[in-house]
Amino acid sequence: MGTILRLAMQSLRSRLFTSLLTVASIALSVTLLVGIEHVRSGVRESFAGTIRGVDLIVGARGGSLQVLLSTVFGIGASSTAISYATYERWAEHPAVAWSIPFALGDSHRGYRVIGTTNDFYERYRYRQDGRVTFASGAAAAGDEEVVLGAEVASRLRYAVGSPIVVTHGLQGGGIADHEAHPFTVVGVLNRTFTPIDRAIYVTLGGIEAMHEDFEQVPGAVQVAPPAGTPVMPGAEGAPVMPGATPPPMPGATPPPMPGATPPPMPGATPPPMPGYEPPPGTPTMPGAEPPPAAMQPAQSSSDHADHDHEPEQVSSFMVGTKNRFEALQLQREMNTDITEPVTAIIPGVALGELWQNISSAEVGLRIVALFAVAIGLTGMLVALYSSLDARRREMAILRAVGAGPRTIVSLLVIESAVLAFVGCVIGVALVYAILALGQGAIEARSGIHLAIRGLGATEWKYLALVLGAGTLIGFVPAIKAYRTSLTDGLSPRS
Amino acid sequence: MTVDAAAPAVALSNVRFAYCPGRDVVSIDSLTINRGETVFLHGPSGSGKTTLLGLLAGVLTATSGSVRILGQDLTPLSSGARDAFRAQHLGYVFQQFNLIPYLSVRENILLPVRLDRERRAKLGTTDPVKAADALAAELDIASAIHSPVTELSVGQQQRVAVARALIGSPEVIICDEPTSALDSDRRERFLELLFASCHKVGATLVFVSHDFTLQPLFSRTVELPEINSASATIAKEN
Numbered sequence: 059m060g061t062i063l064r065l066a067m068q069s070l071r072s073r074l075f076t077s078l079l080t081v082a083s084i085a086l087s088v089t090l091l092v093g094i095e096h097v098r099s100g101v102r103e104s105f106a107g108t109i110r111g112v113d114l115i116v117g118a119r120g121g122s123l124q125v126l127l128s129t130v131f132g133i134g135a136s137s138t139a140i141s142y143a144t145y146e147r148w149a150e151h152p153a154v155a156w157s158i159p160f161a162l163g164d165s166h167r168g169y170r171v172i173g174t175t176n177d178f179y180e181r182y183r184y185r186q187d188g189r190v191t192f193a194s195g196a197a198a199a200g201d202e203e204v205v206l207g208a209e210v211a212s213r214l215r216y217a218v219g220s221p222i223v224v225t226h227g228l229q230g231g232g233i234a235d236h237e238a239h240p241f242t243v244v245g246v247l248n249r250t251f252t253p254i255d256r257a258i259y260v261t262l263g264g265i266e267a268m269h270e271d272f273e274q275v276p277g278a279v280q281v282a283p284p285a286g287t288p289v290m291p292g293a294e295g296a297p298v299m300p301g302a303t304p305p306p307m308p309g310a311t312p313p314p315m316p317g318a319t320p321p322p323m324p325g326a327t328p329p330p331m332p333g334y335e336p337p338p339g340t341p342t343m344p345g346a347e348p349p350p351a352a353m354q355p356a357q358s359s360s361d362h363a364d365h366d367h368e369p370e371q372v373s374s375f376m377v378g379t380k381n382r383f384e385a386l387q388l389q390r391e392m393n394t395d396i397t398e399p400v401t402a403i404i405p406g407v408a409l410g411e412l413w414q415n416i417s418s419a420e421v422g423l424r425i426v427a428l429f430a431v432a433i434g435l436t437g438m439l440v441a442l443y444s445s446l447d448a449r450r451r452e453m454a455i456l457r458a459v460g461a462g463p464r465t466i467v468s469l470l471v472i473e474s475a476v477l478a479f480v481g482c483v484i485g486v487a488l489v490y491a492i493l494a495l496g497q498g499a500i501e502a503r504s505g506i507h508l509a510i511r512g513l514g515a516t517e518w519k520y521l522a523l524v525l526g527a528g529t530l531i532g533f534v535p536a537i538k539a540y541r542t543s544l545t546d547g548l549s550p551r552s
Numbered sequence: 553m554t555v556d557a558a559a560p561a562v563a564l565s566n567v568r569f570a571y572c573p574g575r576d577v578v579s580i581d582s583l584t585i586n587r588g589e590t591v592f593l594h595g596p597s598g599s600g601k602t603t604l605l606g607l608l609a610g611v612l613t614a615t616s617g618s619v620r621i622l623g624q625d626l627t628p629l630s631s632g633a634r635d636a637f638r639a640q641h642l643g644y645v646f647q648q649f650n651l652i653p654y655l656s657v658r659e660n661i662l663l664p665v666r667l668d669r670e671r672r673a674k675l676g677t678t679d680p681v682k683a684a685d686a687l688a689a690e691l692d693i694a695s696a697i698h699s700p701v702t703e704l705s706v707g708q709q710q711r712v713a714v715a716r717a718l719i720g721s722p723e724v725i726i727c728d729e730p731t732s733a734l735d736s737d738r739r740e741r742f743l744e745l746l747f748a749s750c751h752k753v754g755a756t757l758v759f760v761s762h763d764f765t766l767q768p769l770f771s772r773t774v775e776l777p778e779i780n781s782a783s784a785t786i787a788k789e790n
Binding site for chain 1: 611632638639640644650651652664667671
């Protein structure tokens with residue numbers, strides 16, 4: 059066998075150019091096959107990994123797909139909302155360990171603005187154990203503070219300190235800008251390759267405050283009401299409202315007010331910070347630190363950052379249970395509760411259903427890839443077969459020196475197997491080379507993060523298929539060669 | 553496969569062969585070649601020379617009759633068994649293009665012992681490479697031993713083919729017009745080397761040619777048209 063292997067290698071080397079062409083055609087089809095599989099599983103993985111560690115997603119009563127799409131993927135809008143009281147009731151349910159509320163419905167230049175709480179930054183997980191981390195800045199705490207997804211920041215060229223005006227509704231803009239309540243970027247998230255990258259996060263109070271301002275201050279250069287009571291027109295300097303924080307002035311130490319509920323958030327502390335909004339009139343001053351002189355007592359009540367805008371409603375919320383086994387029971391409890399009808403879904407199940415719906419495209423991809431392999435293998439068959447005629451002499455000589463059918467067949471089969479093997483190796487190497495070089499570009503263009511990972515079971519199966527088919531194909535010319543060398547006799551007229 | 557040491561090298565009896573039924577190309581009632589003979593098998597083209605050699609080498613199977621090489625009848629053997637028999641006991645030299653182009657001279661000579669274990673066993677304790685080099689030296693091609701065969705002259709190529717036929721000392725050497733591509737000076741030199749080498753290993757030589765001038769060098773001459781009764785019909789048809 060060693061002799062035959064060496065013969066095969068020398069024979070291939072003697073026809074280097076044809077061999078290389080054959081290897082190239084197999085390599086390219088393997089690249090296509092393995093590459094498509096890589097992309098397919100990469101898409102699937104990044105899809106399934108969009109959200110992890112959440113046991114239930116709860117939205118207003120409706121289709122489970124609608125809840126999933128609007129909450130996780132930011133597609134479509136939930137038509138109705140859940141009252142904040144209901145949210146709180148569930149959040150305090152004994153089975154619930156933590157919850158993340160979401161208030162949807164606004165946008166900034168086509169990107170969704172999502173109101174949420176600190177729990178989002180702490181609890182949200184994607185892919186294996188991906189956490190929401192900050193590229194710069196910190197979580198939004200005050201009502202004028204926003205945190206940007208990585209893509210939003212890079213596309214719109216925003217950085218910490220940039221001012222943002224949010225649009226009501228989800229259209230590209232221009233419907234109604236909440237100019238009365240401009241935001242300032244306080245944090246930019248690291249890239250996650252999930253819909254998080256394409257979202258803008260504010261506090262629940264921020265959403266609420268923005269809408270109050272919008273409703274009350276059409277002119278946009280007016281004093282905003284204090285929070286706590288959503289509709290308080292012209293409540294200037296009236297901080298005697300329950301739940302409302304006192305009007306802390308920049309530079310002033312926060313007065314310890316018993317009964318008041320100042321949110322213990324970093325952004326809510328009085329000293330002026332980059333995100334601190336100057337009084338209306340100079341609404342969009344990027345990162346401008348308001349001069350203390352500009353702060354007049356009358357305007358202190360419009361200091362959004364310190365108002366605890368108590369939200370009235372949320373669009374949906376995510377729930378983590380104390381014990382995952384309780385998730386199913388909790389889901390049933392939520393879905394059958396009649397005080398306010400909600401729909402609770404298990405993200406994994408809903409994602410699976412959704413993938414089923416969109417996975418027919420991947421079947422198409424696979425068929426294309428398999429055809430490519432068939433073409434590559436046919437190319438090899440053609441190359442081997444057509445070289446046979448030129449090699450009749452060689453076969454006759456081998457027969458003359460006593461090579462039996464097994465030798466002749468193994469020689470040609472080894473040749474085709476070697477070609478297929480080298481083709482597979484180069485093809486796979488090519489996939490990784492492309493991934494290594496093009497990973498960034500693919501991410502930037504399509505938002506799909508293709509991890510460089512080992513070959514999966516399907517990929518191995520494909521490689522085995524190519525190698526097996528390549529080897530089997532070698533039998534066709536091999537059998538023909540043996541027959542020809544027989545009928546040629548020992549002296550083919552060459 | 554037992555080989556009878558006393559049996560003649562070649563013994564044909566009532567051999568008929570036809571590529572298509574009813575049109576015999578070879579029809580030989582009897583032909584015996586003894587061991588150690590150098591036989592000049594002469595015949596014009598179309599006299600069935602190549603077909604006869606195919607029968608002797610076990611590449612073709614007689615339609616009827618028996619083809620005994622070293623006492624072994626090849627006719628009933630399977631194709632694989634005939635391949636093995638040829639590998640062990642026969643050396644074959646073609647008219648031209650004898651060598652595998654992508655192997656070196658030495659590798660070409662070594663091919664039979666590399667492909668067949670029995671042929672390798674015939675070398676005994678001799679190192680195959682040494683045996684090949686010794687044959688190359690004998691045939692005056694030692695200097696070309698590492699060359700690619702494509703760089704050799706036709707005469708050198710034919711001598712490499714002889715060395716390959718002789719390695720492992722097969723009992724019968726069959727040559728199919730090996731000198732037809734050589735000019736007359738080289739022809740004689742080639743034959744001298746061939747005879748000397750065959751003599752040294754005690755091989756029987758069956759040499760086919762239409763060139764009658766070579767005939768005096770051989771121990772025996774067989775006129776193919778005389779023994780092949782089918783050749784007359786072929787000749788007539790031509």
